[in-house]
Structures are given as C-alpha cells and as structure tokens.
Amino acid sequence: MPLLVMAAGLALSLGLWQREHAEAQARLRLGFDASLREASLRVEQRMAAHELLLQGVQGFLHAHGLQDPQGLRLYVDSLPLGADFAGLQGLGLAEWRAAPGRAPMIQLEPGVRRNLAALGVDLMVDPLIRPALELARDSGRMALSDRFDLQGIKLGKQVGFLALLPVYAPKLAPQSVEERRAALRAWVVAPVAMPELMASLYGELAPGLRLELFSGTEPRAAQRLFASERRPEGGALMQGQEYLVLGGQTWTLLLQADGAFAPAQGLQDARQVLAAGVLASLLLSLLSWALGSSRERAHVLAQDMTAALRRSEQRWAFALEGAGDGIWDWEIPSQKLSTSPRWKSIMNLPDASAEPNMSQVLASIHGDDRMRVQAEFQHCLDGLVPAVALEYRIADGQGGWRWVLVRGTVVERDAQQRPLRMLGTLSDIQARRESEERVRFMASHDPLTELANRAHFQERMNYSLANARRYHETLGLILLDLDRFKPINDQFGHAVGDQLLQTVAKRLKNAVRETDTVGRIGGDEFVVLLTGPVTRDSAQVVADKIFNQLAMPMEIAGVHLELTCSLGLAIYPEDGQDELSLTKAADDAMYRNKRAGRAWMGNGELRGP
Amino acid sequence: MLVTRLAYSLALPGTVAEMSRDGIKNKLGWAGLLLCGAMAAHAGDGPDCARALTLALHDHGLLYSAETSTGIDKDIADELARRSGCRLHVSLMARARIWQLIESGGLDFSLSGIGSPERDKFAAFAWYFSNKYYLLARRDAQLQRIEDFERNPALKLGVIRAFRYSESANRLVDRLAEQQRVIQSSGLSALFAALGSGQIQAMIIEPFDYPTLDSARIREFSQILEFGDKPIPHGLIMSRASLSESEQGKWRALVESMLRDGTVQRIFEKYFKPDLARAMVSF
Numbered sequence: 001m002p003l004l005v006m007a008a009g010l011a012l013s014l015g016l017w018q019r020e021h022a023e024a025q026a027r028l029r030l031g032f033d034a035s036l037r038e039a040s041l042r043v044e045q046r047m048a049a050h051e052l053l054l055q056g057v058q059g060f061l062h063a064h065g066l067q068d069p070q071g072l073r074l075y076v077d078s079l080p081l082g083a084d085f086a087g088l089q090g091l092g093l094a095e096w097r098a099a100p101g102r103a104p105m106i107q108l109e110p111g112v113r114r115n116l117a118a119l120g121v122d123l124m125v126d127p128l129i130r131p132a133l134e135l136a137r138d139s140g141r142m143a144l145s146d147r148f149d150l151q152g153i154k155l156g157k158q159v160g161f162l163a164l165l166p167v168y169a170p171k172l173a174p175q176s177v178e179e180r181r182a183a184l185r186a187w188v189v190a191p192v193a194m195p196e197l198m199a200s201l202y203g204e205l206a207p208g209l210r211l212e213l214f215s216g217t218e219p220r221a222a223q224r225l226f227a228s229e230r231r232p233e234g235g236a237l238m239q240g241q242e243y244l245v246l247g248g249q250t251w252t253l254l255l256q257a258d259g260a261f262a263p264a265q266g267l268q269d270a271r272q273v274l275a276a277g278v279l280a281s282l283l284l285s286l287l288s289w290a291l292g293s294s295r296e297r298a299h300v301l302a303q304d305m306t307a308a309l310r311r312s313e314q315r316w317a318f319a320l321e322g323a324g325d326g327i328w329d330w331e332i333p334s335q336k337l338s339t340s341p342r343w344k345s346i347m348n349l350p351d352a353s354a355e356p357n358m359s360q361v362l363a364s365i366h367g368d369d370r371m372r373v374q375a376e377f378q379h380c381l382d383g384l385v386p387a388v389a390l391e392y393r394i395a396d397g398q399g400g401w402r403w404v405l406v407r408g409t410v411v412e413r414d415a416q417q418r419p420l421r422m423l424g425t426l427s428d429i430q431a432r433r434e435s436e437e438r439v440r441f442m443a444s445h446d447p448l449t450e451l452a453n454r455a456h457f458q459e460r461m462n463y464s465l466a467n468a469r470r471y472h473e474t475l476g477l478i479l480l481d482l483d484r485f486k487p488i489n490d491q492f493g494h495a496v497g498d499q500l501l502q503t504v505a506k507r508l509k510n511a512v513r514e515t516d517t518v519g520r521i522g523g524d525e526f527v528v529l530l531t532g533p534v535t536r537d538s539a540q541v542v543a544d545k546i547f548n549q550l551a552m553p554m555e556i557a558g559v560h561l562e563l564t565c566s567l568g569l570a571i572y573p574e575d576g577q578d579e580l581s582l583t584k585a586a587d588d589a590m591y592r593n594k595r596a597g598r599a600w601m602g603n604g605e606l607r608g609p
Numbered sequence: 610m611l612v613t614r615l616a617y618s619l620a621l622p623g624t625v626a627e628m629s630r631d632g633i634k635n636k637l638g639w640a641g642l643l644l645c646g647a648m649a650a651h652a653g654d655g656p657d658c659a660r661a662l663t664l665a666l667h668d669h670g671l672l673y674s675a676e677t678s679t680g681i682d683k684d685i686a687d688e689l690a691r692r693s694g695c696r697l698h699v700s701l702m703a704r705a706r707i708w709q710l711i712e713s714g715g716l717d718f719s720l721s722g723i724g725s726p727e728r729d730k731f732a733a734f735a736w737y738f739s740n741k742y743y744l745l746a747r748r749d750a751q752l753q754r755i756e757d758f759e760r761n762p763a764l765k766l767g768v769i770r771a772f773r774y775s776e777s778a779n780r781l782v783d784r785l786a787e788q789q790r791v792i793q794s795s796g797l798s799a800l801f802a803a804l805g806s807g808q809i810q811a812m813i814i815e816p817f818d819y820p821t822l823d824s825a826r827i828r829e830f831s832q833i834l835e836f837g838d839k840p841i842p843h844g845l846i847m848s849r850a851s852l853s854e855s856e857q858g859k860w861r862a863l864v865e866s867m868l869r870d871g872t873v874q875r876i877f878e879k880y881f882k883p884d885l886a887r888a889m890v891s892f
Contacts, residue, residue: 026787029787029789033786036793037705037770037793040770040793040795044703044706044795135676138676138677139675139676139677139678140678141675141678141701175678177677216802217799217802217803217806217808218806218808238789239789240789240792241792242770242792242793242794242795243767243792243793243794243795243796243799243800243803244794244795244796244799245668245703245794245795245796245797245798245799246795248675248676250794250796250798250799250802252799252808
C-alpha cells in the first residue's frame, strides 16, 4: 500500500511537473517572443523617428531651397534633439552633382568641429553608401547605408550608418524612377552611431536578455552593429531572431535569454513542483505505511491477545477439566445456563445435548438435598455469603445416586446489586465419598472379618445400654470363643485361619438380626449384642443358633474342618447393669461353659450338648 | 510619406466624375457647382470624405515595391481615392504595425488583407481577389511533402510578422512557433536573403512574390510545395474603430463596383498574366 501511494504520488507529481513545465515553457516563450517583438519595435520606431527628422529637413529644403545654410542651421538647432535621438551625429546635406556623379557633404549641423571635418567628403565614393544613395533617389524614401566605420566620413571611429532621404527639385512630384532621377538635387544625410542609438534600447531590455544587432541576415561578428554588454550566464536558454527591413537594409536582431530571464518574468522553476510532489509522495507513503502498519500491529496485538486469552481459557479449562471439574455459567436474568462437556458428563448428559435449564438441574438433585442446595444458592444470590460450596447427590441415571460438589460465586451484579451472572464448578466426589465411607468403616470394624471392632462394639454397647436404661429395655450379650482355633491355625496356616475367621463372621451375621451387632474383640473371640426386646429365652435361641451354625462343617482351601465354640450369655439388667458387669457376666458364663464341656450356655446352666 | 491627392487628378485628363468636390469648387466655380448638383445623388451614396483618411501599404513584391513605389496595392489605393473623392494619406509601414493601427483606429485602411476570427473583431473587409499560399523551401531541406518540414527540427521557417495564411499554412506556422522554429521579419526581402544564405529553410509565398522567383539563383536552390488549401480572399482592410458600419458598407460597395466594372482585373493584368489575373479576381 505505501508503495502504491508513493507510485501514485510520484506519477501525479511527474504529471503535474510536466504540465507545469510545459506551461512555464509556453509562458516563457510568449514572454521571450514579446521581448523580441518589443526590441524590434523599438528599433523600428527609433528609425521611424529618424525618418521624420529627415523628412523635416526635406520639407525645409523643399520650402527654402538648397542655398540657405543659415536657415538650415537654425532649423536643425530648433529641433529637440536630445537623448531620444541618441546616436544621431547630425543632420546635413549631400548635394548631387550629376556631371561628375558626386555627392559631397556640403553641410552638417550642428556645425561642431567634428562635423565640419566631414564637409566635402564624397559619399558616392564609398561602396557601402552608394547603393543607399541610389535607393533613396529611386524610391523617394529614406534609405539606410550598410554598416561602416564613421571614420570613413571623418566622424570618428565608431560603427554606424547613414540615413538618407532624397531632395528633388522644388515643385516637382516625380512619380517614376526616371522622373525621380531627373529631379534629384540632394540628399538629406543623417550619420548615426550605432552604439549610442542602441544604448537607450538596451536600457529597456528585460533582465536576463542579451541583444545583438547585425547587418544582413547572418548574425556574424563581422556584421555586428551592436551588442549589449550582458553575456548570457550559463549559456543561452532561449534564442530568437528577427529580420528588420529598414530603408532597404536588412538588420538581424538576435535576442538571447539566460537563467535570469524566467524569474524576471515571474516564472518559478517547475522543478520546485516536482520536488514538492516527491516530498509529499514520500510523506504520504510514510503516513500510509504508518497507518497500514499500525492497523497491522493492532491486528497482531489483537491476535496475540486473543491467542493469549484462548490459551488462558484452555489452561483453565484443562486445569478444571483435568481436575475432573465441570464448569457452569448461569445468566440469571435469562436463566440461561452454559456448561462444559465435563459438567454434562458429571450430570449424566450426552456431550451434544442442549444446555439444560435450571428446573432440570434441580429435578436431578436428591430429594433430601434439594431444599438445602436451593437455600444455599439463594443465600449466595442474596449476597449473604460470597460463595457456595455444597455437596449433594444427583441421580446417576441408573437408579442410584452420585455425590457431587458444587462451587459457585456471583461474578456480576447490576447497580441495584441484583445478581446477573454466576460462575462455578461441579466436581464428581463420589469416589471421595466412598473412600471416606470406607475409612470410616475400617476405623470401626475388624479388617479381616468386617465385624465391629472392640472400640466400635463398645460404643454401640454403651449407646444401647444408655438407650435401654432410658426406655427400660433389655439387652443380651453373647461372648463367643472358638475352640481349638490355635491348633488349626498352626496346622493349616494363617490363611486358613483367616478364612476360618471370615466364615465364622459370616455365620455369626447370618445367625443374628440386622439390628444386632456382631464384633470381634480378640483373635478368636467374638461378641454379639442383641438389642430390642430380648428375653433370656430369645437370647438363648440366638445362642443356640450361633452354636449350631458354627458347628456346621466347613471346607476351607481344601481342608475339611469342624469347629465348636464356647458361648457365654448375659442379659441386661439381670446379669449386669453396665458394660463392665455385663461383660464379666457373659465372660464368666462362657468360661463356665468351657469348663463344663463346651456345651454350657446361658447364665451358667447346662443346656446339654 | 506618400500622399495621394485626388486633387492632382484634376491636372490629368479625365471625366467630370473623376473630379473631387473640392476640386470642383476651387477650379470650376459656379459652372462646377451646377455639374456638382447633377452628381449629388451619386455623391450622397459615396463614403464620407469630411476628413482626410489614412491608408497604409506594406512592402510586398508586386503588391507594393518600396524600391519603385509601385504595385497593385498602390494602384488600388489610387483608384479608391479617385472613385471616392476622398483625400487619402498613404504611408508605408510594416504589416504588424498596420494591424496594430487598424485595431486601435489610428489607421483607416490597408490593402490585401485576409481575415481571421481575431482580426474580424476589429477589422472589416471588402474582398477583391483571392490567392493560394505556397511553401518555398530550400532543396537541401529535402522535402517531399510539406509535412516533412515539421518533422525535421533543424529546419526553420521565415515569416512576415503578423502575416496570416491559409488554414494548413497557419497550422504549420503555429506549430513551428511553439518549437521556436519561426524567424520573423518585417519585410519580404530579408526572408529571400535569409533563404538564400540558409538562415531559414523555407518561407511562405504568394503569387506577388513570383517576380523574385524568376531569379535564376533562387530557382537553383529552391522548390515550391503547395499547401492544398482553398484560395484565401484578400481585400480592403477597414478599421472598425474609425469607420462606422455604414461607411464600411459604402467602401465595400465601392470595391465591388471596381470588381464589377473590371477595374480590379485590369490592375491585376498589369502585373500578372491574364489567366492568373482573372483567376485571382474571380472568387
């Protein structure tokens, strides 16, 4: 673009320059032609003025005849010959003496000494003067001699010429050449010195011009009548010539113009236009480059910013998506929800699905959590809390529930602090929740058998005891010890021992109600807490059931085992009022049972094998 | 200055109709006045001669030769003076000066002028002949056609200042002037001399220049090329600034009467062969 602007600017400048140059040349030529014409006109007019002077003398001679030198002197003295006739050396008379064919000067006024020296000079003798004498005689008009040194007629050394006008016999008006020749009496003679004649013309020349005047049509130095002193500076830029036909002579006026002529004509150098145009083109192209490149730079900057923003968005999206979080953007006035693919994934929605509305989202929340979630969000929208962070369950699409964590904050409010936009994330915390659940379970249960451990069992028993005391209910506590477990463990290894314990745990659970608690409090010691309405009999039934279940043979790792156990039962409040006493009662009963051949149960009574 | 006085015609044999009113008064007295009454109707239609009128000639071959003080224009001027009965001051001057004075009103008449849109603004014409223009060129310029002259920038054309020509000749002059290839002259003789010395390579000529062409020397180094334009009418030039429309009409009628009665043709036959003279005055 800048190059285009520069090319267009330069082309325009060149065009303008060429036009301006052509116009300037045309104006210059017109000015020069006018100067040439003016110079030639001035020469012509000056010669016309001289002719008038000669005609005046001619008229005087017609009136007074040739024999009145005094009158002629007075006449010439009365003429206003001054600077306007510079160059005119005098006005005089050459008489025609037909017999010898001579034309001697007989009078030359004013009669100064120099002019007196010319008297008697025969003009017919000079070949440069004679043709002019004859031309004047034959035409009856003023004729000019060729250029000659006025010294030839003793008028000093200077280039000049003679202006001649015939004087015919008075009262004759000769109409033909023959009549004129016959009537000729004399010539009015005016010697003219060329440099003085031209001096006044030269002074009126325009600056920068040099004028030369030549005799004849060829501007040769030998024929030069006059040259102005000025020499063209740096050669002539223009040159013109004109032929002046004056009194039978042809003069060539040569005019030359140098570099000073154009400014004198008020013409400025057209190169200034070109220089200004080139400068303007450069500036324009620079400007267009700056404009073009600034736009480009702005474009690049915008692209960079966009790319940076996109990268930032990608980083955040990657971070969030990488963290497994979905993103949601809620435009509150329009209730429009925009979500990320991960959000949809967590919400069990297909990727390509349309954005859900808020009622769909609410409907997916577990009924127990929905009110809480709505309330917390409302608090945040109302500005009561800066952000929400809520864990709740949503339908997993397979009939189950999945824990999620939603975080959000209001990012835009209007002037009245009404929420306009809320941004947030959604995290799938199901695994974490499950893990936490497992940890909690493991903390309270025996890892091998998944039965309540001693602490958990103790907690449950304390809780149940407190409950029973409050509501005057009964409890049953069964202690159980596996017989001969140690030998089995030693004989078949810990793996078999462990499996044996797990099998026992399963059989124990199967033997009791769901509301009852089974715990493992030692290597092969188990405990069962029976809650709810419990009588000694119902508790005995459970103990029997346990005993029978455990007595059933079992196949572990290819080993056939048959096991018995020792049981001890204690009933609250009959056998003990607190954990300690109750446990002791059960423990006592169990050892009594052991000692009694392992079939003894209850509160010490033998129920038979 | 040449002064042609109608009065001098009284000294020559002639008819009463050729006499001026002044002459009649001065020379014939009452008898003349009676005759004057007889021609009053004719005189009333003629130009106003209350003041002396001025007419300028220019030195141009057969039109007027300053050397001999003879020529077609001088004869026409004499005839105009004779027929009109007016006193005409006849002078000789450069053509450019003539046009300036015609425009300013300082000169009443000139002769053998041609019109142009510019000139028509300040001059009126009464045509009495027409002629063609030719290019007289040096042989060493090696021209086949007139167009060749313009193509060679080394060639220069000499013209009389203020002269206009036929259409294509004017075009050539104007184009060459733009190229500074025109040398002006105030007289024809200088152009012939310049052509001979090689200062110019061509000049534009008219039939009036034929006698000069008869020179063997000029024939030797020159050739003539025709412009091919129609003949251009020439006529009496009248200054609009000094002559009213009605006066112009009277002078135009005078010229037309000279054409009708063959006077113009007779004058031309003095200078040209009869065929050419007839062709020139029949336009």
